Amino acid sequence: MKEVMAVIRMNMISKTKEALLDAGFPSISCRKVAGRGKKKVDFSLVEDLLSGGNESMSSTVAESISEGHRLIPKRLITIVAKDDDIKKIVDIIIAINQKGNPGDGKIFVLPVLDSIRVRTGETGEIAI
Amino acid sequence: MIMIRAIIRPEKVGIVLSELSDAGFPAVTKMDVMGRGKQRGVRVGDVFYDEIPKEMLMMVVNDEDKDDVIKLIMRNAKTSLKGAFGDGKIFVSPVDEAYTISSGLTQL
Numbered sequence: 402m403k404e405v406m407a408v409i410r411m412n413m414i415s416k417t418k419e420a421l422l423d424a425g426f427p428s429i430s431c432r433k434v435a436g437r438g439k440k441k442v443d444f445s446l447v448e449d450l451l452s453g454g455n456e457s458m459s460s461t462v463a464e465s466i467s468e469g470h471r472l473i474p475k476r477l478i479t480i481v482a483k484d485d486d487i488k489k490i491v492d493i494i495i496a497i498n499q500k501g502n503p504g505d506g507k508i509f510v511l512p513v514l515d516s517i518r519v520r521t522g523e524t525g526e527i528a529i
Numbered sequence: 530m531i532m533i534r535a536i537i538r539p540e541k542v543g544i545v546l547s548e549l550s551d552a553g554f555p556a557v558t559k560m561d562v563m564g565r566g567k568q569r570g571v572r573v574g575d576v577f578y579d580e581i582p583k584e585m586l587m588m589v590v591n592d593e594d595k596d597d598v599i600k601l602i603m604r605n606a607k608t609s610l611k612g613a614f615g616d617g618k619i620f621v622s623p624v625d626e627a628y629t630i631s632s633g634l635t636q637l
Contacts, residue, residue, distance in 0.1 A: 435560070495628060502631055507589075509589055511625065512623060
């Protein structure tokens with residue numbers, strides 16, 4: 402049993418969910434996170450927004466690109482699956498999200514010791 | 530590879546993030562979390578709070594960088610030299626594989 406954690410772009414979440422559903426992996430959990438990667442982000446692209454005092458910009462956007470914490474909003478999806486399915490899931494996520502630009506995201510595969518279904522108390526791979 | 534998940538005080542996020550990037554570990558993911566610790570929360574007067582807002586920093590580093598990163602977070606997330614309850618926890622777990630989506634490579 403393994404856990405796939407993928408950090409992807411905000412606007413790719415629905416396509417990724419659809420592709421995973423089509424491939425037979427309906428169960429995922431996802432959340433909004435903020436992050437940065439190895440590459441330096443060119444914030445000059447949004448400098449106009451920052452210095453121009455654009456009032457239409459929402460406060461959350463302003464906060465996320467302000468000097469204080471320069472993190473970019475991302476989506477984190479988590480899937481727990483059997484060992485044999487991991488390769489397939491990783492390939493699907495890469496195929497959908499790969500645009501060739503830095504910032505497309507990262508995928509991490511972590512070992513999971515056990516899983517338990519709360520409703521019945523079943524443990525192991527049938528509980529996934 | 531090692532995944533480090535640090536749950537720290539929200540007001541310490543700024544200093545930890547800037548120290549991490551100065552030390553050469555820019556890649557990090559941050560998420561808002563709520564939780565309580567061994568002290569079961571905080572009591573303020575008659576009110577007991579057991580869901581205290583914290584920030585979780587998640588990063589994956591190479592095995593040899595593990596100790597440096599943990600020491601750096603510990604040094605910067607403490608509220609005083611001695612530290613105090615509620616300064617946070619750091620969890621370390623193994624990572625089998627890491628993929629970069631843009632290049633498709635199997636590396637950090």
